[in-house]
Amino acid sequence: MDNLISVSSTMLYTAFILYLIATCFFGATIKEKKDKGKKGIAGKIAITLTIIGFLAQIVYFITRWIASGHAPVSNLFEFMTFFGMGLVFAFIIIYFIYRLSVLGLFALPIALIVIAYASMFPTEISPLVPSLQSHWLYIHVTTVSLGEAILSISFVAGLIYLIRQIDQSVKSKRTTWLEVILFSLFIFIGFSVISATFNIADYHAQFEYEERGSTLTTDYQLPAIAGPNDGKLLTENAMEPLFEVPSWMHGANAPRKFNTLIWSILAGFVLYVLARLLFRKRIGAAIQPLLLKVKPDLLDEVSYRAVAIGFPVFTLGGLIFASIWAQIAWDRFWGWDPKEVWALVTWFFYAAFLHLRLSRGWHGEKSAWLAAGGFAIIMFNLIAVNLILAGLHSYA
Amino acid sequence: MNKIKCDCGHVNPEGTVLCEACGKPIEENQHIDGNDKRTLLNMRYDGSARRSQTYNKSIVDKIWSFFSSVKVGVWLIVIALLASAIGTIFPQEMYIPANAVSRDPAVYYEDTYGIFGQIYYQLGFHNLYSSWWYMILIALIGISLVICSIDRFVPLYKALKRQKAKRHETFLNRQRLYSETENVTAEEKDKIVHALKKQRYNVRNENGHILAEKGRFSRWGPYVNHIGLIVILIAAILRMTPFMYLDDYVWVREGERTVIPSTDGEYYIENKDFILETYDKNNDRFKEAIEQEGMVAKNFQTNAIIYKEIAPSVAGAEPELKKIAEEKIKMNHPLKFDGYTLYQAGYQLNEFTSMTFKVHETDDPDEKALGTFTIDLNAPKPEYKLDNGFRVVVDQYYPDYSLENGEPRSESKYPKNPAFVFFVYPPNSEQAEVSFVGIGRNIDATGENQYKLGVQDFELRDVSGLTVRKDYTLPFFIVGAIIFMLGVIQGMYWQHRRIWIHPKGNGLLVAAHTNKNWYGVKKDIEKVISGTNVEMVKDQQELDE
Numbered sequence: 001m002d003n004l005i006s007v008s009s010t011m012l013y014t015a016f017i018l019y020l021i022a023t024c025f026f027g028a029t030i031k032e033k034k035d036k037g038k039k040g041i042a043g044k045i046a047i048t049l050t051i052i053g054f055l056a057q058i059v060y061f062i063t064r065w066i067a068s069g070h071a072p073v074s075n076l077f078e079f080m081t082f083f084g085m086g087l088v089f090a091f092i093i094i095y096f097i098y099r100l101s102v103l104g105l106f107a108l109p110i111a112l113i114v115i116a117y118a119s120m121f122p123t124e125i126s127p128l129v130p131s132l133q134s135h136w137l138y139i140h141v142t143t144v145s146l147g148e149a150i151l152s153i154s155f156v157a158g159l160i161y162l163i164r165q166i167d168q169s170v171k172s173k174r175t176t177w178l179e180v181i182l183f184s185l186f187i188f189i190g191f192s193v194i195s196a197t198f199n200i201a202d203y204h205a206q207f208e209y210e211e212r213g214s215t216l217t218t219d220y221q222l223p224a225i226a227g228p229n230d231g232k233l234l235t236e237n238a239m240e241p242l243f244e245v246p247s248w249m250h251g252a253n254a255p256r257k258f259n260t261l262i263w264s265i266l267a268g269f270v271l272y273v274l275a276r277l278l279f280r281k282r283i284g285a286a287i288q289p290l291l292l293k294v295k296p297d298l299l300d301e302v303s304y305r306a307v308a309i310g311f312p313v314f315t316l317g318g319l320i321f322a323s324i325w326a327q328i329a330w331d332r333f334w335g336w337d338p339k340e341v342w343a344l345v346t347w348f349f350y351a352a353f354l355h356l357r358l359s360r361g362w363h364g365e366k367s368a369w370l371a372a373g374g375f376a377i378i379m380f381n382l383i384a385v386n387l388i389l390a391g392l393h394s395y396a
Numbered sequence: 397m398n399k400i401k402c403d404c405g406h407v408n409p410e411g412t413v414l415c416e417a418c419g420k421p422i423e424e425n426q427h428i429d430g431n432d433k434r435t436l437l438n439m440r441y442d443g444s445a446r447r448s449q450t451y452n453k454s455i456v457d458k459i460w461s462f463f464s465s466v467k468v469g470v471w472l473i474v475i476a477l478l479a480s481a482i483g484t485i486f487p488q489e490m491y492i493p494a495n496a497v498s499r500d501p502a503v504y505y506e507d508t509y510g511i512f513g514q515i516y517y518q519l520g521f522h523n524l525y526s527s528w529w530y531m532i533l534i535a536l537i538g539i540s541l542v543i544c545s546i547d548r549f550v551p552l553y554k555a556l557k558r559q560k561a562k563r564h565e566t567f568l569n570r571q572r573l574y575s576e577t578e579n580v581t582a583e584e585k586d587k588i589v590h591a592l593k594k595q596r597y598n599v600r601n602e603n604g605h606i607l608a609e610k611g612r613f614s615r616w617g618p619y620v621n622h623i624g625l626i627v628i629l630i631a632a633i634l635r636m637t638p639f640m641y642l643d644d645y646v647w648v649r650e651g652e653r654t655v656i657p658s659t660d661g662e663y664y665i666e667n668k669d670f671i672l673e674t675y676d677k678n679n680d681r682f683k684e685a686i687e688q689e690g691m692v693a694k695n696f697q698t699n700a701i702i703y704k705e706i707a708p709s710v711a712g713a714e715p716e717l718k719k720i721a722e723e724k725i726k727m728n729h730p731l732k733f734d735g736y737t738l739y740q741a742g743y744q745l746n747e748f749t750s751m752t753f754k755v756h757e758t759d760d761p762d763e764k765a766l767g768t769f770t771i772d773l774n775a776p777k778p779e780y781k782l783d784n785g786f787r788v789v790v791d792q793y794y795p796d797y798s799l800e801n802g803e804p805r806s807e808s809k810y811p812k813n814p815a816f817v818f819f820v821y822p823p824n825s826e827q828a829e830v831s832f833v834g835i836g837r838n839i840d841a842t843g844e845n846q847y848k849l850g851v852q853d854f855e856l857r858d859v860s861g862l863t864v865r866k867d868y869t870l871p872f873f874i875v876g877a878i879i880f881m882l883g884v885i886q887g888m889y890w891q892h893r894r895i896w897i898h899p900k901g902n903g904l905l906v907a908a909h910t911n912k913n914w915y916g917v918k919k920d921i922e923k924v925i926s927g928t929n930v931e932m933v934k935d936q937q938e939l940d941e
């Protein structure tokens with residue numbers, strides 16, 4: 001058992017490293033310019049490494065499945081990791097349709113960020129509560145995250161489009177929004193860096209606080225900037241909170257999650273500022289020159305195509321399979337639980353996207369902004385709904 | 397109707413933008429699809445005449461035009477999206493947690509979320525998804541969907557059916573993919589036709605004018621998926637009727653048999669046993685997680701027997717029942733019988749069934765029993781006579797005792813926390829002593845009682861909560877969902893591609909159109925013309941701002 005688990009985590013680690021190296025090779029494809037003969041070598045190595053990495057991650061998935069006795073998609077760590085795997089898979093599909101190397105240069109880092117983010121959540125194998133003991137759990141969760149992963153490729157292509165196309169010579173609303181998107185990616189990196197740092201330092205701070213008449217304890221793994229409302233620090237030598245969260249912040253471990261959010265933003269901000277200092281220009285402006293060879297209309301098409309491919313998959317997994325399972329487990333196929341509603345919101349959003357694409361004037365840049373909006377909704381559903389609005393689906 | 401006759405001889409319906417047969421732009425209608433301001437033609441519905449774009453006089457025309465506008469449709473979808481999202485800011489009324497300060501929404505929202513909660517409640521957002529305006533919004537989307545589809549389907553269908561292989565030159569050179577080649581030999585042309593067929597294009601040849609087409613059926617995908625959506629909306633409406641949909645709940649105690657509600661007294665359920673299992677905390681696999689998160693439930697199960705009444709019960713007599721099913725009902729494993737479904741939905745552990753009391757002398761340190769009696773908590777008798785002459789009268793019975801403002805009361809009628817006020821009559825005495833007895837309490841009202849009552853023994857049992865469902869609308873939802881999926885797959889995973897080849901002098905014009913995946917058609921054309929002298933098509937797309 002322990003053996004399998006260690007094989008499993010080694011494989012995940014291997015996949016991570018391979019994706020990282022593959023990213024570098026995808027980067028190298030940009031540099032290979034005129035030399036027609038050589039062109040493609042870096043690309044071939046890159047996609048091969050990606051595929052090997054993906055296979056390693058499949059091994060992770062299977063061994064963990066065997067070790068836990070159920071498909072590893074049942075807590076936030078497992079689920080986000082699977083989503084990262086889905087991203088790589090979706091990228092591989094789209095790559096073989098369009099042979100667009102630059103897509104890998106952006107898709108893989110995003111998958112890496114997602115996997116690193118996932119690894120910061122508890123990774124123990126957890127037992128399944130009765131409602132989750134159903135084959136529909138696997139069928140539903142795997143299909144939704146695959147659908148969402150394919151839809152996310154639309155964002156990847158859209159993001160490249162925006163960086164490529166937006167005029168960086170003057171500061172404008174568009175350059176600012178693009179920086180906002182890039183900054184939000186830094187927040188994820190910030191979260192992983194800061195969590196890893198304090199994990200290594202083995203930092204713990206226990207708080208005791210009252211909620212609705214019962215006394216709860218919560219264990220902060222990051223120094224408390226925001227402590228629980230009326231909380232008492234139990235651990236010695238731990239930092240006293242700088243302020244307390246307002247009393248309306250209820251929910252399981254809400255103060256701790258809020259504290260983590262503050263840390264992530266701070267760390268992301270520091271990283272972002274460092275990057276700005278390094279490049280001495282906007283991040284978008286720094287990347288733009290690398291993308292001049294890429295054809296914008298192809299990016300636009302990839303972005304749209306990913307939605308066209310992902311939408312049916314998402315509908316099937318996120319609405320239809322979800323309903324079937326809910327019908328069997330909770331006696332109603334639709335219950336307006338926050339997670340369900342956000343699946344509906346995602347679906348409405350992409351339906352609107354597809355209809356807008358029918359008319360003129362919504363191709364190109366506007367469409368790319370929409371793709372970013374769609375990704376924001378997906379991430380919100382994956383992360384925020386679990387952490388903030390937690391209903392029946394709360395994992396973490 | 398003012399039909400429009402094109403130069404090619406084809407008679408088009410009023411409102412046509414591009415001739416159905418040859419595609420030549422019809423001069424006076426170019427503003428309809430915005431072709432007048434562009435070099436490329438808008439090919440959305442092949443320039444067919446749509447009612448919404450043609451008539452705009454009567455009120456019916458105006459409503460029709462309104463609902464068939466995709467812009468309106470998108471707005472409706474976006475509004476529904478925003479409304480749905482708003483409904484998740486705070487929990488909906490049905491999700492107010494059981495341990496909340498108060499489950500009364502008027503109190504809960506303000507108390508928990510302050511002023512915003514109060515506003516949320518007052519706007520009715522705590523029941524957003526069943527509010528009239530949300531339902532109207534969804535209904536409007538449905539109406540828009542139907543009108544929109546009818547408006548476009550018929551004309552598009554006709555236009556695609558009537559199209560000729562021979563197209564007008566303007567039609568061709570205003571396509572997004574277009575090229576002209578001066579000199580092309582007959583062999584090269586044959587080669588191209590052959591290559592098109594090899595790529596599974598349907599090739600039509602009219603006097604050397606070639607139309608190669610594939611995947612036309614994918615154009616009907618959106619209409620199919622919209623039909624699926626309509627079926628789902630109809631199912632949702634049917635579900636609001638009691639004939640098609642029934643939803644009830646039954647609590648049944650271990651060892652008891654009770655009638656299943658909403659079945660007209662036809663079915664009974666007996667609860668043989670309720671089982672709650674938790675994961676073993678020494679389990680190798682889950683040890684660490686359980687240490688961190690605490691106990692985790694593994695199974696909720698009711699072992700149930702279902703009976704059907706075979707003869708209608710005569711007043712007063714026991715009904716005559718036949719056993720029709722014996723099953724373990726678990727979460728994710730509901731029990732189905734005769735169109736009904738029972739789901740394991742709730743439970744209540746350790747309800748008291750009976751309590752045995754003993755009487756002893758107050759100052760006896762050994763508390764030796766002078767006599768005992770057992771109360772069936774579901775049917776307490778008014779008075780119990782003990783063997784040794786004691787008589788106990790039940791003055792008050794609180795099945796679910798609690799103290800509110802100093803007043804004892806019962807929270808529910810279920811014996812979850814039973815308490816009694818007894819009058820104890822010693823043998824041969826008419827003078828009663830008053831005793832209050834409950835779980836862990838024994839209060840002597842006067843402080844002078846000679847005899848005391850104690851709980852000697854009790855029996856517990858569990859209660860299962862089961863949802864009773866009958867839902868004849870499910871097949872409609874399933875059919876709707878299947879139609880929807882087939883429609884989106886049809887529309888998304890296939891594309892309608894057309895390539896036109898138009899002889900001109902010694903050369904050729906080549907033009908192509910697709911409803912999506914331009915990259916794919918370009919690759920098709922590249923393959924088709926390879927080894928010939930034909931110019932590759934140029935992409936004339938104007939990437940919009």
Ligand code: HEM
Binds near residue numbers: 354358472473552888
């Ligand atoms: C939530 C509701 C809706 C969903 C999920 C939906 C779904 C779709 C999908 C997937 C397509 C195919 C798009 C493509 O091929 O790129 C489509 C096309 C279309 N939809 Fe909808 N739709 C919805 C509501 C509406 C509404 C309200 C209208 C009316 C205004 C509408 C009008 C259209 C039209 C005109 C097309 C294009 C048909 C064609 O290409 O021939 N849809 N719809």
